[in-house]
Amino acid sequence: MLSKEDNEFISRVGPGTPMGNLMRQYWIPAMLSSELPGPDCDPVRVMLLGEKLIGFRDSMGRVGLIQNHCPHRGASLFFGRNSECGLRCVYHGWQFDVEGRCIDMPNEPPESDFKNKVKAVAYPCVERGGLVWTYMGPRETPPPLPDIEVNMLPEGEYVIIPSYVESNWLQAVEGEIDTSHTGFLHFGAIQPEDVQEGTFLHYTVKDRAPRYSVVDTDYGAMYGAYRPAKPGYVYWRIAHFNFPFYTQPPEGVLGHSVIMNAWVPMDDTHTMSFVMLRKDKMESGRPSRLPIQGNSEKYPDMQVPMLPRTTDWFGRFRPAVNADNDYLIDRELQRQPDSYSGIRYLASQDRAMQESMGGIYDRTQERLASSDVMVIRVRRRLLAAARALAEQQIVPPGVDHPEVYRNRSGGVLLPEGADWIEDTKELRKAFVEHPEVAAQLPQP
Structure with a gap:
């Protein structure tokens, strides 16, 4: 049997936990590719390692996995408009691409460069074998995907x-x-x-x-x-x-x-x-x-x-x-x-x-x-x-x-x-x- 301390240690996977940090070293299967059936399809709520994320496929077919709350005022990006190569928050129109960059901020004056200073948490995604894989770890360049035969x-x-x-x-x-x-x-x-x-x-x-x-x-x-x-x-x-x-x-x-x-x-x-x-x-x-x-x-x-x-x-x-x-x-x-x-x-x-x-x-x-x-x-x-x-x-x-x-x-x-x-x-x-x-x- 495990001690109470070890049981908590090995079971908990949320942000900042030792076991969660271990899992973030690896690529993680996040969802089926078929859950995002085509460009600009409906976004999907995805819970991973205790984080609430929104999965979407942009106009070019790329998959993004982005934080649930808009960096502006916290409205959920699940309700966003998925079009024009980004997910647009319907509260104030801020739009984010699959890398989390703010690519449009229509409620700011045209001369403002504030959008260049705003970035949402977004995790890199790749597709292989019918799965969307995501990397939630600390590396700037993720490790390779595991050679899982199937x-x-x-x-x-x-x-x-x-x-x-x-x-x-x-x-x-x-x-x-x-x-x-x-x-x-x-x-x-x-x-x-x-x-x-x-x-x-x-x-x-x-x-x-x-x-x-x-x-x-x-x-x-x-x-x-x-x-x-x-x-x-x-x-x-x-x-x-x-x-x-x-x-x-x-x-x-x-x-x-x-x-x-x-x-x-x-x-x-x-x-x-x-x-x-x-x-x-x-x-x-x-x-x-x-x-x-x-x-x-x-x-x-x-x-x-x-x-x-x-x-x-x-x-x-x-x-x-x-x-x-x-x-x-x-x-x-x-x-x-x-x-x-x-x-x-x-x-x-x-x-x-x-x-x-x-x-x-x-x-x-x-x-x-x-x-x-x-x-x-x-x-x-x-x-x-x-x-x-x-x-x-x-x-x-x-x-x-x-x-x-x-x-x-x-x-x-x-x-x-x-x-x-x-x-x-x-x-x-x-x-x-x-x-x-x-x-x-x-x-x-």
Whole structure:
């Protein structure tokens, strides 16, 4: 468990906090490119790291992310007129470009040069792989974007699933790197005889208490969760935590699966999730993270229905299955052998657990076990990196080395006694195709 001081330190991400300062060293996924569908489209409210910002696309198609309050008298630029290569405050007509420069001040005399002395806070933005990335850090020249494989694929070869999570960002990250919950929360109702022998799912439900090996990496941390497989083999689930808030879950087959999940802090108690998948990981419109053998009624869809979008700070990508309706838990279904949680959607099952902890869970109350070894390691890495930055100005892992993000995750069978790190080195490399692995598909 964490001390009260460390829990506050690691959870808070607002301006001036050590963890917020750490995250500002990196490029941050701010929104989908499709949220700003064309030049001079409607502005969008965006909450990032506790800052209220306004996203807009100017007449030339460039994306800007600017402070909410007009520098003049504080009216919200959300109500601004987006035209003529800038966002114009409707209170007095002051207009700002994507770099925050005041380019027009029509309520001042023509001879006034005051507009040249006024600048709004604006963060540089670039678009790649369907995402708008922004840099909120102190450098005049930002670092390179991370080499996230799925975010570097050509248009049409990737899928992004955004979702709002009403909890602290770290609760979402820790839910993703906690692999032992899969055999209970998601597949607790499935018995080994329900699924085909020799599949990853069969091994998972046959032994729901895997052992773990965890190592530090130059991008964060990696774990291998292992359990017995067919005679002479061990089933390994290999996954990653990447600084500052990315996870690569062990879904699909190692060497083929291309996935990255971003858990972007909106503020201390709200998170925006961007699940990025290579498109060939989708089957019939569903992510292949779902098992495909056995009784299909036990394997609900992942994509949760969304509520109508609103324009408030937390109105983007809100799941219709949420705390207000108890995640539509069906107690009768829960009593039946076909469901463990009684909650239909896999993503809703995760969200129910993470959000039920509260906005920021009091981790001084935890009683961690051996299955939490990856959670413990990631906390230590985050705390150490944030303190090293705050106290010694040491640049956090991965900021200046985009290549360290070139990893893949997934499941693999290895002979008993194999060196899981050395023997999966090639399969974990991004941007490398493995026809011998693809020939094994489909696998759960």
